[in-house]
Amino acid sequence: xxxxxxxxxxxxxxxxxxxxxxxxxxxxxxxxxxxxxxxxxxxxxxxxxxxxxxxxxxxxxxxxxxxxxxxxxxxxxxxxxxxxxxxxxxxxxxxxxxxxxxxxxxxxxxxxxxxxxxxxxxxxxxxxxxxxxxxxxxxxxxxxxxxxxxxxxxxxxxxxxxxxxxxxxxxxxxxxxxxxxxxxxxxxxxxxxxxxxxxxxxxxxxxxxxxxxxxxxxxxxxxx
Amino acid sequence: xxxxxxxxxxxxxxxxxxxxxxxxxxxxxxxxxxxxxxxxxxxxxxxxxxxxxxxxxxxxxxxxxxxxxxxxxxxxxxxxxxxxxxxxxxxxxxxxxxxxxxxxxxxxxxxxxxxxxxxxxxxxxxxxxxxxxxxxxxxxxxxxxxxxxxxxxxxxxxxxxxxxxxxxxxxxxxxxxxxxxxxxxxxxxxxxxxxxxxxxxxxxxxxxxxxxxxxxxxxxxxxxxxxxxxxxxxxxxxxxxxxxxxxxxxxxxxxxxxxxxxxxxxxxxxxxxxxxxxxxxxxxxxxxxxxxxxxxxxxxxxxxxxxxxxxxxxxxx
Numbered sequence: 001x002x003x004x005x006x007x008x009x010x011x012x013x014x015x016x017x018x019x020x021x022x023x024x025x026x027x028x029x030x031x032x033x034x035x036x037x038x039x040x041x042x043x044x045x046x047x048x049x050x051x052x053x054x055x056x057x058x059x060x061x062x063x064x065x066x067x068x069x070x071x072x073x074x075x076x077x078x079x080x081x082x083x084x085x086x087x088x089x090x091x092x093x094x095x096x097x098x099x100x101x102x103x104x105x106x107x108x109x110x111x112x113x114x115x116x117x118x119x120x121x122x123x124x125x126x127x128x129x130x131x132x133x134x135x136x137x138x139x140x141x142x143x144x145x146x147x148x149x150x151x152x153x154x155x156x157x158x159x160x161x162x163x164x165x166x167x168x169x170x171x172x173x174x175x176x177x178x179x180x181x182x183x184x185x186x187x188x189x190x191x192x193x194x195x196x197x198x199x200x201x202x203x204x205x206x207x208x209x210x211x212x213x214x215x216x217x218x219x220x221x222x223x224x
Numbered sequence: 225x226x227x228x229x230x231x232x233x234x235x236x237x238x239x240x241x242x243x244x245x246x247x248x249x250x251x252x253x254x255x256x257x258x259x260x261x262x263x264x265x266x267x268x269x270x271x272x273x274x275x276x277x278x279x280x281x282x283x284x285x286x287x288x289x290x291x292x293x294x295x296x297x298x299x300x301x302x303x304x305x306x307x308x309x310x311x312x313x314x315x316x317x318x319x320x321x322x323x324x325x326x327x328x329x330x331x332x333x334x335x336x337x338x339x340x341x342x343x344x345x346x347x348x349x350x351x352x353x354x355x356x357x358x359x360x361x362x363x364x365x366x367x368x369x370x371x372x373x374x375x376x377x378x379x380x381x382x383x384x385x386x387x388x389x390x391x392x393x394x395x396x397x398x399x400x401x402x403x404x405x406x407x408x409x410x411x412x413x414x415x416x417x418x419x420x421x422x423x424x425x426x427x428x429x430x431x432x433x434x435x436x437x438x439x440x441x442x443x444x445x446x447x448x449x450x451x452x453x454x455x456x457x458x459x460x461x462x463x464x465x466x467x468x469x470x471x472x473x474x475x476x477x478x479x480x481x482x483x484x485x486x487x488x489x490x491x492x493x494x495x496x497x498x499x500x501x502x503x504x505x506x507x508x509x510x511x512x513x514x515x516x517x518x519x520x521x522x523x524x525x526x527x528x529x530x531x532x533x534x535x536x537x538x539x540x541x
Contacts (some may be wrong), residue, residue: 049227093263110326118276174303193460198326
């Protein structure tokens with residue numbers, strides 16, 4: 001992974017220290033020492049309430065990772081804390097803000113509301129897998145061009161969602177604002193706005209985000 | 225979140241047996257509601273049974289001319305299915321009015337039916353709640369009740385059911401197919417699936433311990449025009465203040481169900497026969513005995529006006 005800007009690295013280290021402290025407070029020590037069997041068999045009897053770990057293989061951005069995880073670990077936390085893919089952000093941690101949006105087997109989901117152990121063998125794409133600072137995904141480039149962010153915290157989730165929105169419209173998935181359910185949905189601004197409603201931007205960059213998505217949709221063959 | 229053991233199962237019977245063997249276990253499908261509640265320790269399962277690999281992800285025709293929707297069919301796939309869009313549009317519309325695309329990509333048919341109330345007092349573990357801790361009292365009564373039930377509630381609980389999909393299922397007379405730990409199967413008509421709160425608001429459905437939902441069946445298509453009109457505080461991604469699901473036939477007859485007003489999707493069969501008499505006549509029967517609070521009395525008017533608007537649109541042809 002390319003680290004674009006030095007100040008970001010410094011900030012990440014500060015955040016990492018904070019995150020580890022938080023982990024220590026909520027997850028009892030000794031989790032890694034317990035390794036009951038995973039998969040089809042029920043885990044072996046452990047003292048009631050003791051942490052349980054389980055083996056899982058995740059494919060993230062084309063790379064395979066064999067992990068031994070506390071069963072409670074969310075997909076979001078494994079990406080950030082175990083694989084150090086800190087592009088995916090933790091906002092509300094309860095599925096309301098969309099900052100944690102990643103693409104799993106071609107579909108966007110909230111990684112905060114999904115257990116990592118339930119993604120054995122799944123293909124996971126994070127913002128780091130869409131493009132790099134040297135070779136940005138067209139949606140990343142369009143967000144930069146249209147200033148589709150201010151603080152940038154929601155941006156990775158917005159971009160993962162935006163890429164999926166275009167795919168979803170092209171594959172004919174209807175939305176709440178699709179006028180005729182029996183017709184293919186249009187790549188319209190109304191459709192884009194409705195489909196992006198699961199990604200909150202507290203800076204209010206919405207109109208620029210819609211501009212960025214509209215441009216990519218048009219450039220890649222759709223009508224906006 | 226409390227620690228739990230985790231198990232993947234490969235048949236519905238195995239899932240139900242695992243649940244019977246492990247008191248304190250829960251089935252997990254998409255997990256979008258369950259994990260949220262586990263983080264807050266409102267749900268504290270000691271064992272999770274992953275029911276995503278049971279082959280219950282297909283939508284198939286039934287012999288009766290309807291459809292059988294596998295319990296694990298994702299909300300996005302159900303809303304997008306060409307047969308649902310054409311013949312059961314109210315269901316597609318209800319699904320698309322709910323949650324966000326990210327959640328619809330994960331949430332399942334059975335999980336949607338079983339999602340729990342979003343009453344803020346249920347979520348606030350610092351306050352009493354009969355649904356969360358039976359017998360502890362209801363903090364909503366006498367609290368802030370703008371989003372709460374106006375009909376069918378009790379002294380113990382005034383929470384509403386949050387699902388949009390379930391309102392359409394209620395309207396369509398869906399059936400809930402299940403398997404029990406002893407291997408027996410049954411179909412629960414959706415009208416008998418949910419319970420009113422009474423003195424036991426923590427018991428929300430008539431499912432037995434360890435009973436697993438395997439499918440939801442839809443009878444033959446009703447024809448007519450389908451509506452799902454949801455009124456909420458935001459244009460998208462918010463729970464309903466009220467919602468109206470309706471099928472209106474060319475002769476003006478039809479049926480109506482409501483969301484956002486009760487502990488379960490709300491339908492009063494006798495009300496449908498008043499359709500020809502207009503919205504007021506229907507609502508009079510639908511909301512007979514309603515006891516709104518000062519905060520949510522507006523819902524009575526809102527239901528009436530929303531249904532009025534639906535019926536007017538139906539007339540336009």
